Amino acid sequence: MALRVGVIGGGQLARMMIAPAVELGLDIRVLAESEGMSAQLAATAVGDYRDLDTVRAFAKDVDVVTFDHEHVPQDVLRALVADGVAVHPGPDALQYAQDKLVMRARLAELGVPQPDWAPIANADELQAFLDDHGGRAVVKTPRGGYDGKGVRVVRAAEDAADWFAQTAEDESLLVEELVSFRRELAQQVARRPSGQITAYPVVETVQRDGVCAEVFAPAPGAAERLMRVAEGIGRQIAEGLGVTGMLAVELFETDDERVLVNELAMRPHNSGHWSQDGAVTGQFEQHLRAVSDLPLGDPTPRARWAAMVNILGGPADGAFEDRFEAAMSEHPDAKIHTYGKDARPGRKVGHVNAAGDDLDDVVYTARAAAAHFA
Structure with missing residues (x-):
């Protein structure tokens, strides 16, 4: 069976x-x-x-x-x-993707590089953190946030007054330093219960309004050292937290050439959609292999470059069907994936993948095909 x-x-x-x-x-x-x-x-x-x-x-x-x-x-x-x-992943691992305060504390124990952070229970504690970090910081709700939700840049303690008012007495918010970063990256690894781990190349992600809009694989201009460091962080977290299945580690590449962990996802992730068509084994197959404790597949890219562009919002008239023929005819080498969702401003309703030997051509193809669904 x-x-x-x-x-x-x-x-x-x-x-x-x-x-x-x-x-x-x-x-x-x-x-x-x-x-x-x-x-x-x-x-x-x-x-x-x-x-x-x-x-x-x-x-x-x-x-x-x-x-x-x-x-x-x-x-x-x-x-x-x-x-x-x-x-898979089990509750002992998944708790670190569910609660950002728990995640930060565990990553600190593992010695993983991350921004300065602290739990804060009131405005005075937030103000003290702001005073120590140049007057700006990022406040996050520990649970439930995604795609930019539950995240706020603050410059004064009163900027988070409404969140403090909604937080129970025995709970805290998370505050982090506002990192000056060159770009955002993501490192994906897969781990099966028996311990086998495999890693995809580190990718660059582009966010718009807190939502992932584009991904370039591998990260353009990434030095060999950066790729080794990112993969090492991914493997260390997967093993240290006991993750089974796909793990996505969102990273900041800082202006002073550090790599810091931003957030974690223990499932297939938007940053890995490119692998559906751009890698020997895509992330969705890899996740199924991993949670089923089957031998992991080869994550090697099929081409020198791959790009993913999200379809955000969808056609104003909601009619996807009318757009497919033109997109496919003009860009036969693009791979179009839609989610069966109704169009809505800002909503992820699909994505387009492209792969090839020239980065500019690949990015153009993905963007141009996705534009048919705007």
Whole structure:
């Protein structure tokens, strides 16, 4: 009988696991939050991922559980493990992607390079941090933020007054130094439960309004030392936190040539979409291999360069179908991926990949094809 992989969350990441699961001979099943989600083709259940009974019922019919997102509560995850369910990544690892304060403390224990940071419970503590860091800092909500949500640049303690008012007495916000960086990078590694690890090349990511807009692989102009350091950080975190599956480490390359860890994601990640068409083994296949404890695939790029451009918002009239013919005709070497989502300003509704030997040509192709869906 085929190995049954259950994915909690019905978004685009689960959707993009479907094709490689079929190719690997895996039986993929999805617990979607609602009807009609991106991964509806494999949705065998619809329900609340925060409800233990719902998740238990779903997990009963699969051999391994993995995730489209990191938001499943710890008590639910630990109950599954107590039931004997294989959960990858497990709750002990996933807690570091769920809570940024817990992550920062653990990375400090591992000696991983990261920005200066502190937990802050009130305006006085924030002001003290600002005074020690040039009058500017980044405040983050420890849990639940993504795509720029839950992140705020502050210049005075009152800039976070509303967040303090909403924070429980026994909880804290996270404050970090405002890093002067040259660019943002991302390092992806995959690790299977038996310990095998493999790494993709470090990539450059471009953010717009807190959302990843473009990715260039490998990071243009990256020196051999930078690539070794980034890969070393990824491997150290994967092993130190016990991650199983795909791990994305978001990085800052600073003006003084340091590399600092920004955030973590323990699942396929936007920074790795290029690998679907640009690597021997794409991140979605690799994640399935890893959580199923199968031998990992080759992450080597198929071409010298690859680029990914997100389709953000989508056509104003919502009609994707009318755009495909022109995009495909004009850019036959572009790979277009859409998520089955309705158009909405700022929403990730698809992406375009391109690969080749000339970086300028590759980037132009991806951008021009994506522009048809604006």
